[in-house]
Amino acid sequence: MASTRGHIVVVNGSRGWNQGYQVSPFKGVSKEPGYTVVVDETKAAVACAATRGAANPAPTTQWIDTLPALSKVVDALTGLPVDTPSIFVDLEGQNLSRHGTISILQIHVRPTNTTYLIDVQSLGDKCFSTPGEARWTLKAILESPYIPKVFFDVRSDSDALFVIFDITLNGVIDLQLMEFAVRPHQEKKWVQGLEKCVRYHATFSRFEKLRWNTTKEQGRALFSPELGGSFQAFHQRPLAPALLEYCVQDVSVMPCLWAYYDCRMTKQLWDEVIAASTLRVWERMRRIIVPQDSTWHWLPF
Template identity: 25%
Template sequence: MPDRMIHVLDSASLFQEACLKLTEDKILAVDCEGLNLGRNGTLDIISVFSTSRLELFLFDITSVGSQGFDNGLRDLFENPLITKLMFDCRQDTDALYHIFGVNIDGLVDVQLMDVFHSLNKQPKDRLPARSAPNYWSEVDKSITRVRGLGACIQTILGNEDVQTEKRNVQVMMQSQPQNIWCIRPLPKTLADYCLEDVKYLFDLYYMYMSYGVCIEKVKSASIRYRDYIKAIPKTDNISKFVCGHNLLPHNILEVEPYLGQGTQCKGCFKRFNAREFKKDLGSSKRFCRVCRKLDSRPKSNHRHRPCNGS
């Protein structure tokens, strides 16, 4: 994509002008970048890609701040009639909501489309009875893993180069002592990285649709994914149990009837029926199956997003 098709917007008036253009689109691709992205970090750049124009709009939140949302971004993101494609929206939407009070609507999480596609290929087995000797081992096997964007691009679109390109930039980000996303002018390397994170989402979206993924199920699941971290009280710290890991949380693909009441998990803060826990209801390690899996991993195996990016 030529440089002229990448627009860095660093004033409220430019925000307003770009948002007016983007409201003409029916589908946009969105991604956020920042240091320790989420409520306790920063949100420095928002990437919005328009396939109808083949243009990338980089909204400079570091320079414009909350005024940018009052000049079009809030209305754009909260418009339910415009579909926003995101990939693993958890930390992005947590930052948007807790820092700027923006509740993104019209959301389709492409990572969840990949999960639905994978599960369609291998039907889910029913768990054995709770009294069965192999019950807990089957529970652990039932945990779904989510894939990263690079892996999806590689396997679904056949692009072998994206993984390496993304990894190189992520290594560079992690090696920097400062927040590189607030460097101005924004380095071309980072602008290109932003482009890589959004330009393939449309192709992935249409490929998963062609594979028969039910878009209505994805939209409902995407809202639950959006609210997964966002619903945790703002005063709580966000831990390894709720962000940056590669396990699908509970109650995302479908509403589980026993969730939302009973005993609170010490990892993700969600409430479950007592049958979700082993025999540790009285211990400090009162974990649901996903958090129990995360807790059992060696520290070196915890998969977190780069500290300088999303």
């Protein structure tokens, strides 16, 4: 079988998984003579910084573990701008996949600079079926093709949501694939993790990046078995403050990265990223996955 390392699958015609597809690298300067992406680095940096500048509302975090509070969150997620993604999503749990559990659903709303930490463990199925005043539910929002949702590496999240809660993600933009798309063609050997993206592309000060990394390390020490922690830490209530910060920063950094990569995207790259993001979702739904497979980090799908 030919290796697909560093390649993106582009769907021919319909983006449904049951259609034929081919493996193709993102196109770049070395692929098409005369094709280049001109990026104003200052503009890109300003766009990224603007997502967390003084003009934005002060960041707030809400822990959601009751149905009335959840209904208000659902209402807050409807009617948001869709020309630029407003909703950024992440999940945490034990062995996050169809074989594991979902403990927390993190949703960051860009226009209000609010991060919701939804206690899926406590709310159970009602987490996704409880409606707001407009009768929307979290399930309907996650499945809507008309509401863009940004994930970073959607594969495990999609797998867990589909099998555990019967949620078929739609309208997904995978931030990890955006980074892969805008990377110089000769450097496309594998996809990058979130930490490297923050290190190289987030327009934070050195102190802010140090604080981000420290929070990451403190959170990981609580749940990573390799560091003496346990994934059971995500099931403890109240959640440890270090894990709260860990959950918040992973999803709240995404708008900054999205703005950085968006300035480098062309229409062609957007078409390929959206197609590849969709296929990542469908590929996870149609295969039996062995959890904790070390090759996951080396394959785009």
